Amino acid sequence: MSAAGARGGPVGVALVGAGVISAQYLKTLSGFPDIRVLAVADLDERRAADVARAHGVPVAGGPATVLALPEVELVVNLTVPAAHAEVATAAVRAGKHVYGEKPIALAPAEAEKVLAEASERGLLVGNAPDTFLGAGLQSALRAVAAGDIGAPVAASTVVQGLGPEAWHPDPAFFYQRGGGPLFDLGPYYLTSLVALFGGVSRVAAVAARARTERAVGSGPKAGQTFPVDVPTHVSALIEFASGVRADAVFSFDSAPRRTRFEITGTEGTLAVPDPNTFGGPLELLPNGADEWRELPVRGRTDGRGLGVLDMARALRGGAAHRASGALALHVLQVMTAITRSADRSEFTRPETQPVPPEPLPADWDPAEATLIQPRPSPPAPRWRG
Known part of the structure; x- marks a missing residue:
């Protein structure tokens, strides 16, 4: 364990990337007594300062400013996909755990380098999505494990919109590369499927791109056009090493917005909550029944950041964290295999299991202060811009 991980008390966290998603993380993380949010960084330091002020975070500046803070132990990397590996590597080299x-x-090769360097330095790597840690998906996991649908046979998922x-x-x-519905929405569904059924053994897929250009619909750039470099409709067949099969559709080309996640078993079917959310509903249709029955959804539904909290507790206690870099690497390999299959018209396989x-x-409580040492005083406010 690194020197940072050997400390006691709440874990000092900094966000790198002050875009739209940062507000959701800050809202959630600020409510966890086991975490102290100390800093917000962005290449646009004025934006970082604005976000920090809005959420009462004491330090804001560029990434180098945040990575130099000794109080920061864990960096939450919220940059655009093209910068994920670069920022994660910088955080690891600064001696920080990174989520x-x-x-x-x-x-995958970029991710493997990040994980290897972190391992050499005794640092943890975690990664979104953490929605599978929410009450909805955890309740689904418990329902499957309890045999509510018998033995799982297949799953079907759809997420589509414009x-x-x-x-x-x-x-x-x-x-752009690293985007599209597969890489943007796919991780929610694929991570949940892996959590339910284990690793993917092979995939087959087809893909399409409806338009080569799109336009911004809101904000100061409204009306501006931009190129579409990736498929915007992907259909995949997925086989898990456990023997379960799944079909999945990811689309940015559909006027009706739809989400569906169903698991079929030998004794019934489970309608799973949207894995891009943290709550319910969760419904069961036993074989031979005429109506769906709602199952209880137990647990907290705090929002984005549950994986950061689980990782923070893990680095203090030495347990394995759940939204891990290894899990994220496998999901990335699966998405890459889906892309390759669509290009080559053949089954392809991810490299890891x-x-x-x-x-x-069942009693996991994000609001509990499990790291009970007194909180040190946070850094004095330092905002730029």
Whole structure:
């Protein structure tokens, strides 16, 4: 364990990347007594300062400023996908544990380098999505483990809509390498499927791109066009090493917005909550029944940041964290295999087989102060811009 991980008390956290998603993380992380949010960084230091002030974070500046803070033990990397590996590497070389947004990198080889360097330095790597740690998916895991649908046989997932350009003020990166519906939305579904059924053994896929150009729909750039460099509709067949099969559709080309996640077993079917959310509902249709029955959803539904908290507790206590870099690497390999299959019209295989993360204990409480040493005083406010 690194020197940072050997400390006691709440874990000092900094965010790198002050874009749209940072507000969701800050809202959640600020409510966890086991975490102290100390700094916000961005290449646009004025934006970092604005976000820090809005959320009462004491330090803001450029990435180098944040990485130099000795109080920061864990960096939450919220940059655009193209910068994920670079920022994670910088954090690791600064002696920080790192938790990143999805995908962990643009290519598996980049992710493998980050994980290898972190391991050499005794540092932890975690990665979004952590939605599978929410009450909805954890309740689904417990229902499957309890045999509510018998033995799992197959799963079917669909997520489709018209893409994020209608609401996002700067959506071009969603349509560059590392984006598209597969890399943007796919991690939620694929991570949940791996948590449920274990590693993927092989995939087959087809893909399409409806338009080569799209337009920003809101904000100061409204009306500006940008190129589409990735497929915007992907259909995949997925086989797990456990023997379960799944079909999945990821699309930015559909006017009706739909999500579906169903698991079929020998004794019934489970309708799983949208894995891009943390709550319910969770419904069961036993074989021969005429109506779906709602199952209880137990646990907290705090939002983005549960994986950061689980990782913070793990680095203090030495347990394995669940939204791990190894899990994220496998999901990236699966998405890369899906892309390769669509290009080559053949089954392809990911390179690793991860151990599925352990379910959260039924009494796991994000609001509990498990790291009970007194909090040191935070750094004095330092905002730039």
